[in-house]
Amino acid sequence: MAYGPEKGIGRWLFSTNHKDIGTMYLWFSFAMFLLGGFFAMVIRAELFEPGMQIVNPEFFNQMTTMHGLVMVFGAIMPSFVGLANWLIPMQIGAPDMALPRLNNLSFWILPFGFTLLASTLFMEGGAPNFGWTFYAPLSTTYAPSTVNFFIFGVHIIGASSIMGSINIIATVLNLRAPGMTLMKMPLFVWTWLITAFLLVAVMPVLAGTVTMMLMDINFGTSFFDAAGGGDPVLFQHVFWFFGHPEVYIIILPAFGVVSAVIPTFSRKPLFGYSSMVYATSAIAFLSFIVWAHHMFTVGMPLAGELYFMYATMLIAVPTGVKVFNWITTMFRGSLTFETPMLYAIAFIILFTIGGFTGLMMAMAPVDIQYHDTYFIVSHFHYVMVAGAVFAMTSGIYYWLPKWTGKMYNEAMGKAQFWVSFIGFNIAFFPQHFLGLAGMPRRYADYSLQFAEWNMVSSIGAFMYGAAQLFFLYNVISTIIAGKPAPQEKTWEGAEGLEWTLSSPPPYHSFTTPPQVK
């Protein structure tokens, strides 16, 4: 392991280093975040006022679809893989990831996959326009022919996820420093171990689902066509068997980040460590047996509705365990409110709101009213944005001084937080009202009664969008001109192996494994 970083572009193209690959993941996901954010801005600009102003309805559908796909698969998921790459070896006392070349392959598939996906925007027939959940037969019989590029794009992106996850599992199970038992691992490592398991389990299901679509479209099979004895509802079952664990794939690493940040700024150890581990595992298990709560209006038998309703409500139990543990960690702590902590507290509050609306729509009879309205849109943005993205932002502010050796500007960080927090709530809280009043999602135009709240929502969305450019500025100015960060421990309350390394850490994290007591 004598080699250092290569010179020039080769350092990035040919890397086998977990930090360099982690950095590439983070920058790539941020680029995708801006791209998906741009699509969101187009959507909100069109919905600013009733009537058609900026885009035509066909293009609007492409925007909602591409926004969802790019954000889920291109921004949020890779960003947490980037965090995992940076942190897992440093947190368990390993020199690098277990399979470094595979690691680089997992990353480099993504630019190819998303270039392919995004290029459909410029092709004849336009980009996929059937929503990010790509329900058949919209995505089969009635899809533009670019759907084929979407299918193969999903295949290679899925392969990238599977390889990345296998790498993480092998690293966690095989490369821990002596003395670091499973129950001594930082919670971020635990949540990623479980997330990686979920990914290996469900990405092949997604691959199978798009393969069925491919066959139905091009080779005459009838998986999703009742005329041949198939069933379009089968699509929804197999999709959501992937799709529900997928939302936990997105949120579990976020839990891990918050479980690192809250104790640091409370200057107390995490309350209920082992119950956190068990709760995470319970959430992962439950995620496999609740998928059809996305399909309450599809015409399932009553027994199915009841089962999926009660099973879904069970998820509130382990999730509640987590929320109470975070709050109890803060209880009687000596709290300070640096930017990462602000984001983490905002995460707890807003994620809990998203969780409660989730509990509301878990009730089958009530969900019939909510289904496919803006209430749903609001719910999952509270979980995806105020949940995953806020936790991610918290993590970036928290570990950026460790990674770069430079300290961000605290005042700028706090300002960025407040613009982001206020913008987010202005954008998405009114969507609850819109949904309850009956505004359906995925429409380019709406009835006049929805005009006010849509305008408010759009203003909030632009504000939140601007806050992300502000975030980009904060990160770049830290890297270029930040003041030197304190060596080793940036935060006085921080615990864990990564804080025993220098800032920035050496190129190969732990060449000799540390002893963990």
Place this chain on the structure above:
Amino acid sequence: MSTDSNYYVPEPSKLPVLMALALGTMALGAGMWVRDEGFGVLAVGFLIMSAVMYVWFSTVIKENMAGMTNPQVKRSFVWGMSWFIFSEVMFFAVFFSALFYIRTLSLPWLGGEGDKSDMINLVWPGFQAEWPLMVNPDQVVGGEKFIGPHENMGFPGWGKLFGWLPLWNTIILLTSSVTVHFAHHAMKHNNRSKFNLWLAITVLLGAIFLVVQYVEYHEAYVEMGLTLSSGIYGTTFFMLTGFHGFHVTLGTFMLFVQLIRGFKGHFGADDQFGFEATSWYWHFVDVVWLGLFIFVYVLG
């Protein structure tokens, strides 16, 4: 848990990014191919991928022979292969699930069971649910998009038992799982010639399986009218057995590579991971076939 202080971290490598290029090219090419825009791009991607995989695997083998991979690195490989096989299990699980869902739930509903029967009877009046499905909903209302088969692949009765190809294929594949185990046993006792012999027999059995499956598919298409587009029965039959056959092809090729390595004098009594990983894959393919034999053929 780590006790070795020198875990092997490979130097920067050109292979991963080239592999990603190959996969990206193949995704683009496959999309073009199904859109009838030629298969040139797909072929180029496939060639790059094959070349990269060849170099990549030989690099790993060379590193292993040079003693750079300690037992801890090998444990990473073991975890890697195990979880890869698990992901393959989940891939087959989704196709099996589709089969079970259609057979036990959605097809009976199409046939008028359940509380939506009135509506279903309006759309496909007179449709009878049965499995294997020989007459599709489309056909009962005069459509021609999905024409059911005249014969199916189910159990032909005791009289024709020995002419039933899937039975032979079951015997062939089960035997091959035993022979690959014998090869493993031989290598563990450093008996190289026996290893080569049993492995060669396994490869041969894999190839025979594929030939039999080819004959079976040919019969299905030409004589039984059973095709990909003959409705949900043909769909599930060909997709399940087809993906399995694809995996057998891959597994046979992998075993063949291990056989060449055996002839070249690779492996030792306690250094045979490449072969072991391949044999796990082979056992996995075998177990999937048992599931297919029961649920697609015997109960089909």
